Amino acid sequence: MEISQHNLDRILFCMEGVGWKKHELTDQCQYCQETVSQRDNICPGCSAHVIWLESPTWKRLYGKPSEYLLVLTGDKLKGKTPLQVTVISAYGSNGRFRTKTQQAEFLRVEKKYPDAFIKHVLEWAVNKRVPWRSFIGGIKNESWLERWTEEEIGGLSDEEQRPGISSEELSRMLS
C-alpha cells in the first residue's frame, strides 16, 4: 500500500513570500509527482493514499493524521492464520499485532517451527506471563524443541509401553 505523506509546515517554509494562501498550498505525490491538494486523501494520479501533516484543512476532512494512518496500516497487522490470531489474543492489541516488528518476528518463527510446538510454548508463556521477547526466545530454544519432539514421538506412558507378549512367548520366539 502506497502512502504519500506531506507536511504543510515544510512547504510553508519553502513557499514563504510566494503569496499563496496557506490552505491553497499543494505538494507533489511521492510516487507519481502529481499535484496533491490538502483536500486530497487519494492521489488523483496514482491513487496512493495521501496524508497531510500540520494541515488544518486535511485534518478537518479526514481527522488526525496519526489515527488515519493507523486505520490504513492496521489491517496489515491482523492475524491471518488461526495460530496468529491466538498469539495476537495474548500479545497483540485490538485483534492486531502491536507493531510490524512483532509481526515479522512471529512470521519468522511460525514458518520455521511446528504449530503445535509454538502453541506449547505459548501456553507456558501465558501461564508465566512472560514478555514477548521471552516467548519468542522460548520458541527458538533448541533444547525445548528437542524435548518437545521426544515427548511428541515417544509420548506413551510407561504402562502403554509394556511388552505385549508373555516371557514364554518370547522365549519360544527366540529359540
Ligand SMILES: [Zn+2]
Ligand atoms: Zn500519485
